[in-house]
Amino acid sequence: WVIAEALRRGVSYDHIYEITKIDRWFIDKLAILVEMEQHLKSEELTVDLLKEAKRIEFPDNVIAELTGKTEEEIKQMRYANGIVAAYKMVDTCAAEFAAETPYYYSVYGSENEAAETTPQKKVLVLGSGPIRIGQGIEFDFCSVHCTWAFAKEGWETVIINNNPETVSTDFDIADKLYFEPLTAEDVESIVNIEKPDGAVVQFGGQTAIKLTEALMKMGVPILGTKAEDVDAAEDRELFDEILEKTHIPRAAGGTVFTAEEAKEVANRLGYPVLVRPSYVLGGQGMKIAFNDEEIEEFIGIINRIAQDHPILVDKYLQGKEIEVDAVCDGTDILIPGIMEHIERTGVHSGDSISVYPAPTISEPVKEMIVEYTKRLAQALHVIGLINIQFIVMDEQVYVIEVNPRSSRTVPYISKVTGIPIVDLATKVIIGETIRGMGYEPGLAPTADYIAIKMPVFSFEKLRGAEISLGPEMKSTGECLGIAKTFDEALYKAFLGAGVNLPKHKKMIISVKDSDKLEAVGVAKRFKALGYEIFATRNTSRVLNENGVLAIPVNRINEEAPTLMDLLLEHQIDLVIDTPTHGDKLKDGFLIRRTAIETGVNCLTSLDTADALLTSLENEEDKLSIVDIATISEGAK
Secondary structure, eight states: OHHHHHHHTTOOHHHHHHHHOOOHHHHHHHHHHHHHHHHHHHSOOOHHHHHHHHHTTOOHHHHHHHHTOOHHHHHHHHHHTTOOEEEEEOOTTTTSSOOOOOEEEEEESSOOOOOOOOOSOEEEEEOOOSOBTTBOHHHHHHHHHHHHHHHHTTOEEEEEEOOTTSGGGSTTSSSEEEEOOOSHHHHHHHHHHHOOSEEEOTTSHHHHHTTHHHHHHTTOOBOSSOHHHHHHHHOHHHHHHHHHHHTOOBOOEEEESSHHHHHHHHHHHOSOEEEEESSOSTTTTOEEEOSHHHHHHHHHHHTTSOOSSOEEEEEOOOSEEEEEEEEEESSOEEEOOEEEESSOTTSOGGGSOEEESOSSOOHHHHHHHHHHHHHHHHHTTOEEEEEEEEEEETTEEEEEEEESSOOTTHHHHHHHHOOOHHHHHHHHHTTOOTTTTTOOSEEOOOOSSEEEEEEEOOGGGSTTOOOOOOSSOOOOEEEEEEESSHHHHHHHHHHHTTOOOOSSOEEEEEEOGGGHHHHHHHHHHHHHTTOEEEEOHHHHHHHHHTTOOOEEOBOTTSSSSBHHHHHHTTOOOEEEEEOOTTOTTSHHHHHHHHHHHTTOEEEOOHHHHHHHHHHHHTOOSSOOOOOGGGTTTTOO
16 A cells, blocks of 8 residues: 555655565556556546456446446446456466366456356355454354355355465365455356355354345345344344343443444443444454543544444443354254353453353353343344353343354354354254254253363564453464363463463563452462562562562663563563553553563463463373364264
8 A cells, every 4th residue: 555655656666666675567566556546536437448447456436436436337337338257267277287176266358267057056155255353264164164064955055255375265165166355346246147046144254244235235135044133133222122022131331423422321321331333343443441532532443434333332341251152043042052251351252261161150140141042042033153242240141242143162162062053053044943953952961071262362473562452352363272171171272372381480460450459369379389479569569568479670661670671581481461541651561562572471361360370280291182073972
């Protein structure tokens, strides 16, 4: 984008090359796009100009914006003049011999190589697009298993996805693969050729869900949960009606579009509040606001992108977060297992350590969760998968959010319980029932293993990024610890995430005031393990007053030796730093960043520290080996 802007301002190829070392051939290709921008802005849109713009892959919406026309006008002009996408076959054999794999990419102004087929049943499966924080390989797992399940039932399968690093874009997964962007325009071009009997959107994450309305306008039936029921889960007013009818409590909240409306709702509810846009994945744009000024800031950030749907403002409840994935056939539900997060609410579910089976909730709470899941699935007329997140406070269960689609925990819960819920959900979509497939509705019997999903982060590669955890997801992967006991599973999970302690048995503790007394118990346990504890002045005072020897160390802007000096000596194993509110420009942020950049493990939640302690206190000399592929035996 910067190079394109430089070209718009007349910067020479040579000057750009000297700065970037990007080959002039590539710079010239960007210049061709910039030149077309200028033609579209300044000239009348003729058929020839439109043909050339499409040949170099300008989307309809960009052409519309540059020419001052509507996207529909551009589309109609294309169709009237036969300017439509053709599909060429990818040469998967590197010209060694004729490639016959139905793996296609689009071009304009060429012959179409996509073979027309008219099977008895054809399904379009939408992938999840580029892998990014919040929408990762988990959704590709769902798309692939869905495709395989349709194929087993005799359907011709067509996948659209544009990520070469996924299994779904392997040429032998589906009968046909279109390597195309997941936009309404690109999908419609494929629909016009393939004419599928239906499309599945619930396995491709939010990218696929957002194409539901466009597919319906194309006349493609949505298989599984209906679009209006997906909308009902996101529409605050509709969802509140459903909760009222089903007698399920949730945190009080409201919907807004402007900062003024948001402040009004926040002051009525009382701070802190959770602010988030609708229809997002990975908590994108989600923040906890503590005052009016932060409401102004957060709403401004969200509204940098035009919002088609309202912004949600909820009272922030701090309790135990519980997560459920379930299959619903319209009548019955099947829950493979209930997962409990170790970190309290306020940390995104994708960044929390997740434990199956839920270790600390009571039987009455479990029964309430199963009942609420059934009520919600039935009220939303779910056919396929549903994901629900709950808060448990004082033995009461509250709903955080409901997603009538696959989630990032689906592969995890499928593997550790042996229940293939994507396959089951696909069969439900085409008319089978949970009982008919041999499963007893409700909560499945608990598996013989404890399984712990541990998030993995890449903060050392994201220079300057805040590492403290919150409602917006930051993890870039996950690993699994599985064993017969909680302690061994937890130890394996930390090892898998790269936390291999102890090394020097020295650590730094610096926690916010509200965490200081709770930190005493954590520090005592580290001391019992033989750790030497360094702490900031106020934290060390509280620790020493409560019988934990802690060496006070100066803050970064004070005279040496400081916390920064300790970290740079590479003698520290671990930093526990719980951030004070809004400390991005304070010592805490610099301590956390320095820790990560010097290879020191850094925890920003006392719940995570407690879990790490449990792991270290119960370190296993000999770890058991679990063949995860055999867990599925006896799952029914």
